[in-house]
Amino acid sequence: MKSWKRLEQKVARLRGTERTPLSGGNGKLTRSDTLDETFFIECKLRKAPAIWKLYEQVELLAKSENKIPVLVIKKKGKHGELFIVNDKYLKAFIENWISPPRYSDPEKIEGEESPSPLSHSERSEESPSLNHLISNRRQNEVA
Numbered sequence: 001m002k003s004w005k006r007l008e009q010k011v012a013r014l015r016g017t018e019r020t021p022l023s024g025g026n027g028k029l030t031r032s033d034t035l036d037e038t039f040f041i042e043c044k045l046r047k048a049p050a051i052w053k054l055y056e057q058v059e060l061l062a063k064s065e066n067k068i069p070v071l072v073i074k075k076k077g078k079h080g081e082l083f084i085v086n087d088k089y090l091k092a093f094i095e096n097w098i099s100p101p102r103y104s105d106p107e108k109i110e111g112e113e114s115p116s117p118l119s120h121s122e123r124s125e126e127s128p129s130l131n132h133l134i135s136n137r138r139q140n141e142v143a
Contacts, residue, residue: 004045008033011043014087055084068092 001009008019012034020035022028032040055071062069070093071084085093
C-alpha cells in the first residue's frame, strides 16, 4: 500500500471509519479522504512541509515547559485561525481546550486589537461538532 493511502487509513481508523475508496476527485460518496460523517478530512503527505519545521520549534519549547504544543496560524486580513496539534497530543489538547483553566475573562483578551464580533454562545452555535464534544464531556463528568 502506498504511503499516502496508509496515512488516509490511519486517520480514518482514528475516527472509527474507513478511507474513501478512490478518494479525491474520483470518490463517488465524498471528496473527503475518509467516510467520516462529521469531518471533511483531507490528508496530505509531503517530504518536508514548511509548517512542520515551525511545529517542531513549538514542540521543543512546549516540552521544556511540560505543556501541550499547539501551533496557531492566522492569515493576515482573514478571519479564523488554524490550530495545528500532533496526533500524539490530540486527546490531551481536546480535553484541556474544552475545559481550560480560567485565568481571565475569555471574551477580553489583553492586547486584542478589536473585540470578537460574536459572543461565546454565538461562536458555539457555528460549531455543532464542538458543541457535541462539550456536551459529551459534560455528560461523562456527571456520570
